[in-house]
Amino acid sequence: MFRFKVESHDLAASRFALSPLMELDAVLRLLGGLSDARGRLPPAVHERFERRYAPLRGDPLVQALELLRTPRHGVTFLTPPPGSLGQTVDDDVAQVRATPPEVAIAEIAEALARRARGRHVAGPADAVARWVESLPGESLVGQLADTLEELWRCVVGPDWPLLRAVAERDVLHRAQRLTSEGWAGALDDIHPRVRWRAPYVEVLGHPAGTVDLDGRGLLLVPSVFVTSGVAVYADRQWRAALVYPARGHAALWSSRRPPGAAVERLLGRGRARILLAVDTGASTTQLARELELSPAGVSAHLGVLLEAGLLTRSRMGRTVVYRRSPLGDALAAAGDDDPVPGTAGPATG
Structure with a gap:
């Protein structure tokens, strides 16, 4: 313990x-089979990320990054530590670029030695070692940072909001x-x-x-x-x-259930989706990102739901948090019994 x-x-x-590059590392581990099977994504989600990743697998730098990971270890400078909620992928990549070349080379050498000691194929690791030795340290760090930036843009970036x-x-x-x-x-x-x-x-x-x-x-x-x-x-x-x-x-990976037909007819699709989405509390900005709606539209729907007594709101610092009221909970629960065309039952993940 x-x-x-x-x-x-x-x-x-x-x-x-939050740490964007830590999330990238986690999804690449999932795609590479390095994470516990219980933590794998649902098949449909895994396939979506795999489709994005597949065209990049042949890149020598991407292969090098794969070889530097083992089930329990990685290269520290490639996953900068989180520092704040506002941390962006640009911040993370800048930290990678700022890594002193001698630190990067030492960490990579340690990762390759660890791989050689484990039950991993030594041949590809030898090839990475030769590649590392052939590059000046500054070029090595810069190329790895460029590769992480491209992986982020193609694999995780589209879903990041x-x-x-x-x-x-x-x-x-x-x-x-x-x-x-x-x-x-x-x-x-x-x-x-x-x-x-x-x-x-x-x-x-x-x-x-x-x-x-x-x-x-x-x-x-x-x-x-x-x-x-x-x-x-x-x-x-x-x-x-x-x-x-x-x-x-x-709930994210299993997809949020659609509103029941009767609730949707009563409230309209936008308001029905928002009513279901505020089960654990959310702000206007968070709902707009999650539901891919405009902040102005979400704000208008929230005002109507609040006036109808279906929501409550409270303030935490500068953020206004909306939650369902008991009446809103009852209406959302009533939608569970509504038959939704094309669904066979609750999704599991």
């Missing part, structure tokens, strides 16, 4: 954060609980292997160890691709971090 020791002053220093919205909704939920209930509330349903035992955040099933946060706080990082476990980061180049499955990722 691994433990983060948390003192009272760590609460104020703790933050939520939706994926980010799901992660942000998780943050909204946990930030409210962290503020009102402390660590116990924020960690209550984060993952079955994570629990609060004051003054420790405990991660079951992880190699034993204890890290004292010492006032630095803990980064909580929701992921839409880390779907079956949790990851712990305690290296000094990172802030102490816990990466966990974003709340609502299962």
